[in-house]
Amino acid sequence: MPSFDYDLLIVGGGPVGVSLALALAAQPLRIGIIELSPQQNNLDSRALALAFGSFRIMDGIGYWADIAQEATPIEHIHISNRGYFGVTRLDSTQIRLPALGYVVKIGSLTQAIYQRLKNFPQIELICPAKIIQIQNKSDYIQAQITLNNEIHTLSTQLLIAADGVHSVVRQLLQIPVYKTGYDQTAIITNIETEHPHQFTAFERFTDTGPLALLPLAKDYSNVVWTVKNSQAPYLTAISDKEFLSRLQDQFGNRLGKFIHADQRYAFPLQLIKTRQLISNRVVFIGNAAHNLHPVAGQGFNLGLRDVAALAEVLTHTHRQNKDLGNQTVLATYKQWRQWDHRIVTQFTDTLIHLFSNNYPLWGLSRGLGLATLDICPLFKKTLMRQAVGLIRRQPKLVQGLSL
Template sequence: MEFDTDIAIVGGGLNGPALGLALAQIGLRVTIIDRLQTQVRETPGFDGRSYALALTSTRLLDGIGVWDAVADHAQPMLEIKVTDGRAGEGPSPFFMHFDHAEIEEGPMGHMVEDRHLRSALMQAVATTDGITVLDGETVTTQTVDASGVTLSLANGKSVRAKLLVGADGRGSGTATRAGIKRIGWGYGQTALVCAIAHEKPHDGVAHQFFMPPGPLAILPLTENRSSIVWSETAENAARINALPDDAYLDVLRPRFGDFLGEISLAGARYTYPLSLSLAHSMVAPRVALLGDAAHGVHPIAGQGLNAGMRDVAALAEVIADARRRGQDIGSPTVLDQYQLWRRFDNTALALATDSFNRLFSNDNPLIRIARDMGMAAINAIPGARRGFIREAAGLTGDLPRLMRGERL
């Protein structure tokens, strides 16, 4: 049976297009199917959304030809300061401080606004031979046979591919149709997300302030702006989000502090409930999952997108190597190799973020003393500090070639 494409990717957010670009560069035909229209995904102005990209994720973007279009809009993260305390009381004297100067590779990562990263990926996809984009289309069924997978679309058309990749988020229809179940739980927390402008320069320093209701991340953007990811109990978050902008800032200020001077909103406000979601498997016959479709974690370490980018780099490498060997790129042998590579790391990340959130999102005085002393001990040991810095930069573990700055 003839194939319309080599790889069908369901999901046109960030991970799906990144994988499509990597695979098109090695000569594979890729079809990206997304239920949203392109114009719906495009945001001409700053809307407050941004991402913390680890150093290895920027290497991946460079390898697929996207980083040059993003670099001028990216803010390097030069330091990370981690503190503990209560709103209005200031941070504990015990802390962790990570400086990029302690490693040789450069900044630990960059903050990039969604509008710049998304548009750069979409423009690259639109100008790359071998990639077809089906916007505003929904997959209704997927049928797997010995040699490929056939997707039926809501418009009555079909797409036949050798491999189907689900990059369609936590509620992945690809996973559901493949019979892949999920495990997970909610945290009773909601993230309040916005961007702020401030009087004083941030000097490229990212802050993570742990409070009993949940962590507050202050992440540096270009100019005198920072991205805020502020976790509260679901009840408090609903009340805060319902406030007008001035009152919203009045609630934020005692949590934020005055170290950057006066603050004001610099974009839209968002909320999303926080939960853990892990697919039982990252693969099924002729199907692979990546990003949030495979693992959705707490944003406490800002590693959700970076984990998805690792999936992209690993899957692209496994497929590229299989193609060179003349293997069927959708065979169980190839997909099992991908799962073996990524499953443990993703599960470990999920458990680590879950544990950190439970450890820090409480006000037990004994636990507070223990965690403060733990942070002070880590901060006092250079080797431990460098280990955390390398982890934040994404430099640990078995790195795919694209994340080592090498070609597929």
């Protein structure tokens, strides 16, 4: 086999790209991570709801222990429909798990994974660097990058695109995407509430879109409030007091009075999905493959399952001393992941179209649906197993096994 600068080159040092590098850290592989931004501490107040399957992946990779202290368990989920009857309550005891998932701040997660990366000298962070050209040489791949205003050429067996929703790798390879807008923006903040959240995540469907409250430490909750694009500038500009009062009006009094809000951030929402998950010696993972609406908190969870599947395929291939960019690696990854991508994308997209309108008849049927779900244990169990990422044949890391 010819020699390469790197066995694997990961473009994008976001949480998904770095998780893949850490998942492969036990293998004697030389891995380069090309990252654009030297500022790896995410400053927005986004919190990630992690499914139970994601907790297992992080535990298997080895960095769960680094963030466990900061993670808040989700023991109950409460789903309701503003202005209509019918709620559904999901409970971790119903599927005999200690928690349905966990909530971590994206900044804490990023800090922990970068700290852990320092333990592995064979994983090199190439930063601040930008990929500008990709050339396929049949038995390897060449990437041109700019690093400190100089152009460098790097070679690798496999290039992994983890460079986020506007993936430059995707653009350089002219890979088309499927794109749809929702005319919605997510307003994100953390709030303090009068009553304790009791480790409950709330999902409330309103006529502008879903409103989620995720439990954080010290009776704070992370708010993801989906509003129409036209409402977002106003809701980010008004005073905290006015904002809290409008939020309270949408959410109701289940957590008592809203006391304090942190800084607000706005994220315009779109579904963007690559039409090709693989190309010659290139694979797409995380948001570079699928950027979802955050309604069900699935984006990062799906990205971590990409990591678990790809890490397993690559470990197996490396142990057989085979080319890491061969067609079987690409085809196996694609076959394994495309079904999960399709199901989660359709589930998320359907939820949005079903719940983001204010036609009274739809409202009644949604209420009826939630009420029926609440009294139907089999449906509830299936929904919960899907939500925690424990359905279908899963990679070893998702099952809690080592690679």
